[in-house]
Amino acid sequence: MTISDPPRPRRPLTLRDVSEASGVSEMTVSRVLRDSGDVSAKTRARVLEAAKRLGYVPNKIAGGLASQRVNLVGVIIPSLSNMVFPEVLSGINEVLEDTPLQPVFGLSRYDPAHEEKVLFEMLSWRPSGMIVTGLEHSDASRAMLRAAGIPVVEIMDLDGEPIESVVGISHRRAGGEMARTIAAAGYRRIGFLGTKMPLDHRARKRFEGFTGALARAGIEVADHEFYAGGSGLKTGREMTRALLDRCPDLDFLYYSNDMIAAGGLLYCMERGIDVPGQVGLAGFNGIELLNGLPLRPATMDIQRREIGHRAARIIATCVEQGLTGAGTRVALTPRIDPGDTLRPAAAPRGGQAPADHV
Template identity: 65%
Template sequence: MTQSRQPDIRRPLTLRDVSEACGVSEMTVSRVLRNRDDVSPATREKVQNAARSLGYVPNKIAGGLASQQVNLVAVIVPSLSNMVFPEVLSGISHALDETGLQPVFGVTGYSADKEEEVLYEMLSWRPSGAIIAGLEHTDASRAMLENSGIPIVEIMDSDGSAIDSVVGISHRGAGRQMAEAIVAAGYTRIGFLGSTMAADHRARKRMEGLTEGLAEHGLALVDTELYSGGSALKKGREMTEAILSRNPDLDFLYYSNDMIGAGGLLYCLEKGYDIPEKLGMAGFNGVDFLDGLPMQLATIDACRYEIGVQAANLIAGKDTGGIIGGHRIELTPQLKHGDTIRKS
């Protein structure tokens, strides 16, 4: 694990900032943002555009508390049905125990626009901090986060620049780590199975790292099979059947997550594939349900629980010398060979 800190000083935006940006009075800005109907459409549009561009979020706390923050921590993740994120949330909840801070969860469904909506609503209640999955956001979301005036921790990914603090792993590094294991075991015809890359930035980075790592050994992906929607065992089976039907001589399948990898493993065992001698397989995340499979699927432990704990500790100011903000913590993912990669 590596940890570094960069100083960061921010203040929350005010009505005056919006007023100065659009050239109307603070009272008019307030009327627009409270949805009063005594403002012309042109002025309303001017104010709304300025507020969105700046990242200003109105304060929904009652007047007596308007200058204060509440003891809530906004936690925004792509999914609760995916087995990955509940473990992250568990780490956050555990670390916030007895701190006086309470996590409140929002779900984006891997949609950048939905993330923007959830973030706007959560920040309007002036939480004491925010934990948000990923480093990629819309311009409006980024502006809201940058100007919130509270500690922000982006989690799960360290491949990129952070708004404030970041806790995660290098997904490109994880992809390269898997490439090295594949090459060391003697596999040469590799297929990649994963989600469509537009929404799942971390899967895209793992694929890029895998491709870069293979290229260093003169290898390239033979085929890819991509899907959209939630991960499922059934989907993994279908994808595996499709890619092996097109390319029956593939000797390694790398899945972007353990769920579709487990489905692929079950399919291949039913069809009598010689695993791992003739066909190697690996997933990603290191989820607990892999322990119940007939064979142990190779995977990379993505440090999910520890990411949650570390992120919550930063929000709560634990083990930071009293300094909140500007921290960078990169955890080291662990490769588990399981039973589905040949012994090199």
Template identity: 70%
Template sequence: MTDPTKRPLTLRDVSEASGVSEMTVSRVLRNKGDVSAVTREKVQNAAKRLGYVPNKIAGALASQQVNLVAVIIPSLGNMVFPEVLSGISSVLESTELQPVVGVTDYLPEKEEKVLFDMLSWRPAGVIIAGLEHSEASRAMLRQADIPVIEIMDVDGEPIDTCVGISHRRAGRKMAEAIIEAGYRKIGFMGTKMPLDHRARKRFEGFTRTLAQSGIEIADQEFYSGGSALAKGREMTQAMLERSPDLDFLYYSNDMIGAGGLLYLQETGRKIPDDIGLAGFNAVELLEGLSLRLATMDACRREIGQRAAEVIVERHMGVKDHETTISLKPKQQPGDTLIRKT
């Protein structure tokens, strides 16, 4: 949260924290001059601990800020985030603010680098996916003294403001629908956790709700990388060969769910009577399938819009604002989850 009493960090702060002269600190942070590896490491560790980011526009602008909004997301290949970006752009296009995008590939160390580079240009605000960050990233975000909007998730404490859905609630609601429909032998397929924190939280909400009804996950499998459709087919085949008596398959996203659906149809399984399945995200691209996958709309475009609106309001000087903006995911039973009449 922007703090009017906060003093910007300077080279002197890094100098004092590292026990190295300001001139040497400057050389290290600009990657100039001959500095020993030991001294370089001292300076870099001190800067990281403090959350210090050099100002690339110092002296160039009277406002010491540019009309850019740093948008930091884990992936452009994932179909979720282009829709979020569309929501952000739809709000910012009528303002003087322009989004600039950085991608982290779900890697904490890459997020640190992207943040460091973007914050050095002193953007008007940051929109960043997720609530989980490394200590170095959190330090930079706290010291930035600009609006920081964490998106996609509200299960945790934001640095400033968060906009998203409760993924634990989303997992719980899907489990409740599956239980109500009468399924009991359930398999789960998803991305490798813990790096995908939101998938992990959905899994936690899902399994906890099943446990309350005396149901345990009968089989599970995780993947990372590769074509989601192909992975969905491969994992579904492998799981059903191991556990042929499963009567429901829950996928952490729609794309692997669609791969599983195609495999089940090819092998003649009756859906949803013999076996049901569900995914997550309500991906519009899949609406052309012969069966509509049961899923949950995660409010992606609305999340982008609300986050951008907060940035615009804060840029215009509005001080009072919610710290948590929680949207409700919408369940869609489709054709692959038995509906009670």
């Protein structure tokens, strides 16, 4: 579903804006931002604070360039080790390669402060648009994106307030849908395995949706295991061993991503655990790696390539039409793939349909 609002007029900030906000001359502002000239520490701090608050970013491109923009689209993703994001980048590139625009990307490392630095450098080269992962950013990053005067698209997540345009899924709904599917299959002793969540907001929202839907079905998560750092097969195996050692009676394992789910599946198969009869399991993202496993783990396909396509089309259309933004919201629907590790829904008892816990 796509809902468009009228574009909002914006203009790029100038040295004069920073000068007025800091109470010093434009020449002094210029010296501070170029890190040159004899400026007191107090004045320098006042100028930098005003620039950060406004979201002002110096212009690094040649002053004589007529458009004051380059045909680049900045793309910020959290990680390249996560197999989700290369497919998003492929989708972006497939659309932009038929336009004069060229994507360039940077990594936020799931760190708002680092994202702020990457964004500052990208915007200083005056790109024609920005595609940024997620809805949670530092105040300074949000100020820079609002003040940039270019189309901005946030991707992957709909659970929050976007800066301008947004393309993605509701992770809370995705978690809730998986919980209802697991409960309908008759599983009751459920364990959760995932990343520590202070900075992985999408994983946190899925967990909230998952546990909330289970609670409405009268089920609580029996135990959980969290990890820090990169996800991988080894991590999934170790987490699964630790969780099943503590709670050997668990009958379902829900993982926050497919990589650790694949590791968990391999561990269960090595231990002779019947999957999905004794223990069912599911991951998230629908990565292609799952197709090469002895059993294909249940997962949820979030249409990663389509997210990239849609985001790039918004940017390309805005640039072509000379718009600074579109105010577009694109909500995609994730799809559950039961694979080989999630048994079918339990048959209704006494001829009654199962309760619909929404």
